Amino acid sequence: MTKKQLVLIGGGHAHMMLLAHIENFVARGTEVTVIQPSPCHYYSGMGAGMLGNTYGIDDIRFQTQKVVEKQGGSFVLDRVIRIDPHNKEVICRQNNRKINYDVLSCNAGSYVPDNLFSDCRSNDIYPVKPIEGLARAREQILCRGKAHPLRVVIVGGGPSAMELAGNIHQLANSEQLAEVAITIIAGHAVLPHAPRRVRLLVERSLRRRGVNILTSSRVKKIEEGLLKLTSGKTIPADMIFAAIGVRPSNIFIESGLPIGPDGGLRVNKYLQSIAHKSIFGGGDCIYFAACPLDKVGVYAVRQNPVLLHNVMAALVEKPLKEFYPRGTYLLIYNLGDGYGVLQKWSLTLGGRLPFLLKDYIDRKFMRTYQALEQ
């Protein structure tokens, strides 16, 4: 009898429990293949902290390939470009390689759209995702900031823009870089979806440390080293960070699968494609039709046990479990220099305590999954 094939696209936050249980699948006679463009997965919650030198690169990465192979699974270092649901195969970028599945789970995350800077050839633009790109940005800041004054511009007004600004400030300070000027071009407003008190705390903290924040201004075009704003103003920059929001991986659009308005794989309450019963998904790459979710790791993490159960159930034709997103979630921004802003329900708190709490939660999460590497 041929073995059943389980294929996982991406080893992101929603697949951590599946990755931890590969040996159970293998023991039951299933072949497991994980496809990912990097041997490691990088934890976004600690990405800004890595840029700021709070964490080393090893602290924030999970060695996907090692964990998969150790448990008897196969790891394919490649990027999936398309799914063919009729032939039940995924198509990878290198040589259009095809991999068959009986059950497929997708956790390919999201990307920063490049429409603002697609005409610009500069190597000096750093999208906030993939997270590993921030390690290259840190090297560049260190290398260039030691020799010359450096103008860093961050485009975006959301949480990741704020976290990057604060942590670049921390990096410059801790490495005693002579002159690093940080500007945020925040668009309409800083953290437009956050409560007023959160906005005030974040803005105050960054401005106090000399970060220049421009609001009511959007970037129209980026040319080599120059940002042109809709107001007519131009801003020179040596390094540009793009934190303009994310879109779900475009695999599903390319595959002609049912999607949500944002292009994410449209899934039902079982985290299952509404058109193809053997396709599941979680994290930023899905559109949860019953209740569209924010693109935060919290939901990806909450989806883990349901994905684990449903993927196993689909292989053995057992009943599926429903996913309940549950209510609000704790948000903590790491704004660098040991300062954090916490928000949950009507509670808002700024200071060192929120930073320490985030640091504790994030390190604990990483320790749990990094233990699988041993």
Ligand SMILES: Cc1cc2nc3c(=O)[nH]c(=O)nc-3n(C[C@H](O)[C@H](O)[C@H](O)COP(=O)(O)OP(=O)(O)OC[C@H]3O[C@@H](n4cnc5c(N)ncnc54)[C@H](O)[C@@H]3O)c2cc1C
């Ligand atoms: C700077 C920053 C800070 C953040 N901080 C927080 C926070 O503190 N708390 C929070 O809840 N959320 C935070 N978020 C949001 C969070 O990053 C996302 O919601 C979370 O990463 C979603 O997890 P994911 O597993 O879906 O995607 P990802 O973390 O992006 O993982 C996707 C995985 O799929 C792989 N992959 C991508 N494309 C392909 C492909 N074509 N084929 C195969 N594999 C592929 C990637 O290599 C990656 O390993 C932050 C985001 C950013 C940018």
